[in-house]
Amino acid sequence: MRKLIFTVILGCISASVTAQSIRDEIAQDPRRSASNYMAYPEPTKPLTPAPKGKKPFYISHYGRHGSRFIINHRDYDYPYFTLQLADKLGKLTPKGQETLARLKMLRDDAQNRHAELTPLGAQQHRDIARRMFERFPEVFKGDACVDAKSTTVIRCILSMENALQELTTLNPKLRITHDASEYDMYYMNQKDPVLRKKRLPKVSQDIYTNFCLKHVDPKRPVELLFNDTLFSRNSVNLERLNYYIFKNVSIAQNTELRDKVDFYDLYNADELYVNWRKDNVFWYLTYGCSPQNGGTQPFSQRNLLRKIIEQADSCIALPHPGATLRFGHETMVMPLTCLLGLNGYDIQVDDVEQLEDKGWINYRIFPMAANIQFIFYRKNVQDQDVLFKVLLNEEEATLPIATDCAPYYHWADFREHYLRKLDSYQE
Numbered sequence: 001m002r003k004l005i006f007t008v009i010l011g012c013i014s015a016s017v018t019a020q021s022i023r024d025e026i027a028q029d030p031r032r033s034a035s036n037y038m039a040y041p042e043p044t045k046p047l048t049p050a051p052k053g054k055k056p057f058y059i060s061h062y063g064r065h066g067s068r069f070i071i072n073h074r075d076y077d078y079p080y081f082t083l084q085l086a087d088k089l090g091k092l093t094p095k096g097q098e099t100l101a102r103l104k105m106l107r108d109d110a111q112n113r114h115a116e117l118t119p120l121g122a123q124q125h126r127d128i129a130r131r132m133f134e135r136f137p138e139v140f141k142g143d144a145c146v147d148a149k150s151t152t153v154i155r156c157i158l159s160m161e162n163a164l165q166e167l168t169t170l171n172p173k174l175r176i177t178h179d180a181s182e183y184d185m186y187y188m189n190q191k192d193p194v195l196r197k198k199r200l201p202k203v204s205q206d207i208y209t210n211f212c213l214k215h216v217d218p219k220r221p222v223e224l225l226f227n228d229t230l231f232s233r234n235s236v237n238l239e240r241l242n243y244y245i246f247k248n249v250s251i252a253q254n255t256e257l258r259d260k261v262d263f264y265d266l267y268n269a270d271e272l273y274v275n276w277r278k279d280n281v282f283w284y285l286t287y288g289c290s291p292q293n294g295g296t297q298p299f300s301q302r303n304l305l306r307k308i309i310e311q312a313d314s315c316i317a318l319p320h321p322g323a324t325l326r327f328g329h330e331t332m333v334m335p336l337t338c339l340l341g342l343n344g345y346d347i348q349v350d351d352v353e354q355l356e357d358k359g360w361i362n363y364r365i366f367p368m369a370a371n372i373q374f375i376f377y378r379k380n381v382q383d384q385d386v387l388f389k390v391l392l393n394e395e396e397a398t399l400p401i402a403t404d405c406a407p408y409y410h411w412a413d414f415r416e417h418y419l420r421k422l423d424s425y426q427e
Contacts, residue, residue, distance in 0.1 A: 022356050026276055027269040032363050034250030035279040036330050039067050039258075040124045040369035043394035047135065051405050054377035054387055056136040058315050059323040060308055063128070063371035064330045065159040066121025067254030069110040070247060076107040079244040082236065086226060095266075096225030099245070102261045106248055109257055117155040118254050122162045124369040125327075129163040131394060132323075133170045136375060143173045144322035150180040151189045151328045159369070160327040174322075187303035188328055194427070195300050204285045204292045211281050211352055215274050218242030221266045246275050254368055276363075281352045283362045287334045291348045298339035298346070299425045301332060305339060306422060309415060312374065316411070319381045330366035337365050337372065340418075341400040342392050367393065377408065386411040 026032045031039060050056070070076060083100040086092050092100065133140050140146075146167060150160040157180045164176055218238045222245070226232035249263040267275070289295045315321035338345045345365065349358050373391040387408045390397045396407040401417045403409045
């Protein structure tokens, strides 16, 4: 009991200092301001040793595709053509001309590759698979089975194939099956028109709009680009231009131009922080447990969580089950994280100004290649007390259920808690 209480106290202390540190975190590494465009950060914390006698024997995983290009060509076109026209009219400063050149490089690099996996994205999944193999070699020994599923989107399929190629290189004896079919989309990428319709009601739209009006001022960074203030304020939509330039700023870290194209000189630390806060609020209002829309959006992943439980139950019965790998999108990883309540991300916050104070930080959930791993442990196949731990982006995570062996949990407790939660949801 003391251990559990101490854990709760630590969590409260951590939440109270979060808001103070987020601006500093972004200032130290501006790439964090990119939210879901942040390139995958490699894990840095060591893993807690398994309880005495327990060994890993099965992994269940859901991961986002790796780094990609921007999905819609318009996101490259709008800022590029806006500045190109201004340049023809002689309205750009040297900084504006420099920014136009950078935008052209990114746009040219992405031609006919919109939404596709970048080389960095492929490498991310090779690295994640390698670390999974090295951290839990017992799972992948001998002719262990690895069953992989992907959504039908090509960047997810290629992410899966890169991970499987790495595992095959590390152990050619692995028995690997892989597929990407509409047959599995009911849980791999569930479409729920009822929940989607409720995602952003007018009250949430108003909250988001008012937050942006209060905090986001694009004038200074955008007007750096123009030599005529009257022109920029009368002929340019500064808010829209800032939105698209910031998208390009954010996506650059995921491309092969990441060491050549750096836009961060356009924004000071406060502006990076504010642009990130805007996105943090948006993702919370649309995919988190936001009370403004009923707090039910994470149940969009109810089929996925049931599948994870069902497949784990089935694999636990096997002497050497191996791994179940799934490859999809951040719009699955984020609500699944919230549905599970990993690291307290099931929190409900009435005032979005307090999101950071409450510890809701989007880039810690769903960078490119974000992943959730369930690692299962037992002494032998007869061991009925199966333990597991959850890794969020390869770092040990907490769950809102009691345990006497943190960061490990009893699988029976997990099943009971989450099946009850899933059963409580009325479609």
